[in-house]
Amino acid sequence: MGKRFKGFTLLLMVMIFALIAAGCNSGDSDSGSGSGSGSGVDVGIILPTKDEPRWVQDEQRFKDALADSDYSTEILFSQGSSAKEKENVEALLNKGIKVLIITPHDGAAAAAAVEAAKKDDVTVIAYDRLITDTDAVDYYVTFDSLAVGAAQAQYLLDNIEGSGVPLYLYAGAASDNNAFLFFEGAWKVLQPKIADGTLVIANSSEAEALKDSADLSREDLGKIIGQVTTNWDPNEAKNKAQTHLTAASDAQKGDVAILAPNDGTARSIADVFASDSAVTNYLLTGQDAEKASIQYIIDEKQSMTVFKDVRTLVEDAMGMAIEVLDGNTPETTGTYDNGQVEVKAKQTDVIVVDKENVKQELIDSEYYDASEFTGLE
Numbered sequence: 001m002g003k004r005f006k007g008f009t010l011l012l013m014v015m016i017f018a019l020i021a022a023g024c025n026s027g028d029s030d031s032g033s034g035s036g037s038g039s040g041v042d043v044g045i046i047l048p049t050k051d052e053p054r055w056v057q058d059e060q061r062f063k064d065a066l067a068d069s070d071y072s073t074e075i076l077f078s079q080g081s082s083a084k085e086k087e088n089v090e091a092l093l094n095k096g097i098k099v100l101i102i103t104p105h106d107g108a109a110a111a112a113a114v115e116a117a118k119k120d121d122v123t124v125i126a127y128d129r130l131i132t133d134t135d136a137v138d139y140y141v142t143f144d145s146l147a148v149g150a151a152q153a154q155y156l157l158d159n160i161e162g163s164g165v166p167l168y169l170y171a172g173a174a175s176d177n178n179a180f181l182f183f184e185g186a187w188k189v190l191q192p193k194i195a196d197g198t199l200v201i202a203n204s205s206e207a208e209a210l211k212d213s214a215d216l217s218r219e220d221l222g223k224i225i226g227q228v229t230t231n232w233d234p235n236e237a238k239n240k241a242q243t244h245l246t247a248a249s250d251a252q253k254g255d256v257a258i259l260a261p262n263d264g265t266a267r268s269i270a271d272v273f274a275s276d277s278a279v280t281n282y283l284l285t286g287q288d289a290e291k292a293s294i295q296y297i298i299d300e301k302q303s304m305t306v307f308k309d310v311r312t313l314v315e316d317a318m319g320m321a322i323e324v325l326d327g328n329t330p331e332t333t334g335t336y337d338n339g340q341v342e343v344k345a346k347q348t349d350v351i352v353v354d355k356e357n358v359k360q361e362l363i364d365s366e367y368y369d370a371s372e373f374t375g376l377e
């Protein structure tokens with residue numbers, strides 16, 4: 001028994017040694033290393049999930065941008081878990097990172113993880129989503145999220161016909177600060193047209209109760225988002241849309257307008273509305289210019305998307321990281337209040353894309369290749 005145990009221990013030790021020797025890039029990480037400046041990792045990048053094409057897109061853009069970098073990098077995914085995210089931060093700290101670029105799964109929960117990084121003198125850059133209620137965030141690179149929501153809402157207003165048009169509202173996850181900004185931006189544009197009866201809210205008693213308020217407080221926004229959240233989950237979006245249409249009267253169908261927060265949820269919502277014969281036409285928003293949604297736009301199943309050129313965001317984040325590594329202070333263009341401090345930020349504009357300009361904005365700009373789509377004119 002003892003011998004067998006010893007033999008097993010030896011085998012185990014050999015296996016552990018082999019694993020260590022295989023290097024630290026094993027496991028669920030996706031390393032995108034540049035040529036490297038030593039044995040450790042200079043810049044750690046953490047993205048929230050591989051389950052949404054949006055973030056796989058960011059990973060690819062990071063890899064493209066890093067191909068010729070002199071600094072070594074590693075990209076990890078948190079798979080929609082704050083616990084996994086914290087483990088990822090710790091793993092990267094153990095590899096000696098100097099800069100952490102991170103998109104939090106949950107903006108408030110991520111505070112603990114970045115505080116650990118700060119203790120190790122690591123510069124923290126929040127990428128696309130702000131980390132809230134902590135002083136441990138140095139920089140924030142982002143798109144103009146209020147403008148995203150405003151553009152979605154304006155698109156609906158520009159394309160509805162007549163008045164009394166049923167309006168279905170959907171939002172992102174309440175754990176994501178962006179969900180508040182998108183909804184706030186949209187509400188400012190929609191509210192006057194809700195107040196004057198051009199649009200009639202069909203699926204949110206909380207929004208209905210606030211329809212005369214042009215400016216919503218964070219608490220007000222929280223109430224509406226709590227009711228119409230998709231949690232950024234296409235399945236949740238689908239279930240909610242089904243429930244809403246089942247409860248809707250005929251007057252709440254016909255030609256409708258739908259504020260969907262992003263492409264992943266928009267496609268689910270589109271499928272539900274398209275399969276209801278009492279819905280004669282629907283206008284539907286989105287964001288991210290995901291390939292599947294570009295095809296939906298070409299096929300007239302989704303009306304528009306807000307194109308956020310991830311190449312620019314990656315460039316800004318890596319540009320900042322390199323400035324820090326070179327001992328310089330990165331340039332910023334403004335600040336964001338994260339509930340505790342004003343975080344220095346660099347912000348990028350967004351572009352509205354629909355069937356009319358999809359070729360010009362996404363193909364001619366070489367963001368995507370025409371061969372990836374069918375029926376593109």
Ligand code: BGC
Nearest residue numbers: 054128129176178232262288
């Ligand atoms: C991002 C969106 C994305 C959403 C869901 C937001 O924070 O800004 O681009 O669609 O999260 O992942």
